[in-house]
Ligand SMILES: Nc1ncnc2c1ncn2[C@@H]1O[C@H](COP(=O)(O)OP(=O)(O)OP(=O)(O)O)[C@@H](O)[C@H]1O
């Protein structure tokens with residue numbers, strides 16, 4: 110596999126937090142162009158969030174290299190900014206901007222970063238709201254929405270940048286059970302459209318059905334990875350057996 | 358939100374009567390024992406007086422006006438400076454943080470009176486002369502002079518007014534810096550991260566996401582700082598800015614109406630600060646109802 114066949118290439122990345130916690134221990138993961146859903150699973154504290162956050166520069170890596178869509182995540186401001194613009198992220202806690210309406214949340218980066226006109230931005234915003242199924246809430250403030258609706262807006266907001274990759278960090282973990290489905294549905298739609306996604310989740314049903322590849326990590330390393338069907342049917346590692354036994 | 362209704366009970370009436378009696382007793386004792394002759398009508402003339410058929414502001418009213426101008430300008434400019442320094446306090450650059458941090462520490466650990474003299478003698482006097490500002494003002498057109506008088510002070514007093522204003526701005530800015538810093542730091546990390554992930558530059562993150570929320574949160578504290586500024590403004594009387602306290606001192610040495618003058622001045626300061634306190638409380642409760650909707 111040559112370098113430009115990869116949309117994400119993380120090679121031997123290391124991250125140690127102040128205080129000595131090794132969150133990523135020479136972690137290597139590559140995602141091919143055209144590969145759609147990569148699911149990351151693993152016990153709490155295994156470094157899943159840290160890995161996603163390193164991919165868009167929310168955390169600095171101590172060693173190794175990250176290249177996204179051919180752009181190295183190095184110390185050049187320009188590159189870092191470019192990568193942030195090409196990588197969308199959805200957080201567990203939604204993080205909508207509370208002082209802006211739904212529409213303004215989604216417009217913001219289109220206008221300020223992509224430099225679109227207000228009319229163009231408004232058009233994209235409405236079509237994205239239609240996609241996540243909440244056009245009627247366009248002029249509401251985030252606190253007037255349910256958790257599931259807020260998370261769908263957050264997805265639309267990230268999509269508004271037309272990112273090449275979307276990162277989901279436990280996007281449904283903060284939701285009441287009855288709202289998980291509506292968010293997963295949106296993620297399925299994205300997968301069907303071929304959006305490359307790296308998804309950290311505890312929703313094994315979703316992982317099985319939507320994932321192309323499963324990566325199981327622990328202590329900042331990959332324990333086992335494999336194509337979804339094979340991974341769940343015949344895990345090779347002892348540790349994977351034990352983990353799947355616990356959560357399935 | 359439960360509202361505490363203020364109910365007026367007979368006990369309150371008794372207390373008010375007792376307090377009035379005590380006050381009257383005190384006034385009488387001062388008159389009899391200290392042989393003090395109350396001269397309220399004369400004193401009130403220094404507030405407003407009839408002059409050739411029209412009402413004119415006396416020296417106390419003029420001092421009051423100067424205090425108001427001084428406080429409003431000082432708060433506005435200190436908010437500007439404090440916001441810049443507050444941003445520096447949370448900057449990624451160590452240099453910015455050091456500069457702003459040292460500034461805050463220096464000002465807060467200096468007696469305000471010393472700060473007044475430093476600004477007045479070293480900065481005010483020299484820089485004003487150096488820049489030739491006084492000459493510039495004197496040669497300005499009458500219209501310009503009128504505008505300057507309305508906004509700040511009459512031409513002859515302008516450089517003194519600016520020195521006093523500069524002191525207050527430098528002093529209050531140190532406190533506003535800390536208010537702004539605390540406001541910015543009170544915004545959840547997730548807001549920064551979401552803005553970061555959308556590809557906004559740090560400047561844009563601050564401008565569109567963080568500051569609007571932070572400023573909304575610190576508005577009551579900023580308004581409270583205005584009240585402090587009104588009180589602190591008395592200190593510039595030592596460099597002869599004719600604000601309320603200075604006018605009181607002048608009048609007292611000319612008339613010896615000690616009690617009347619200071620009672621009047623107390624009342625004037627109280628009216629000013631109390632009016633603003635009520636405003637601040639209104640603001641706070643209206644913001645509370647707004648955010649509790651969320
Ligand atoms: N800002 C931080 N400072 C210090 N240690 C941190 C920080 N963030 C994460 N860690 C530590 O790094 C390790 C990996 O954390 P990370 O959040 O990546 O785990 P995770 O796999 O996402 O776990 P979870 O399933 O609980 O979300 C943990 O031991 C955590 O305590």
Ligand SMILES: [Mg+2]
Nearest residue numbers: 157158159279
């Ligand atoms: Mg996590």
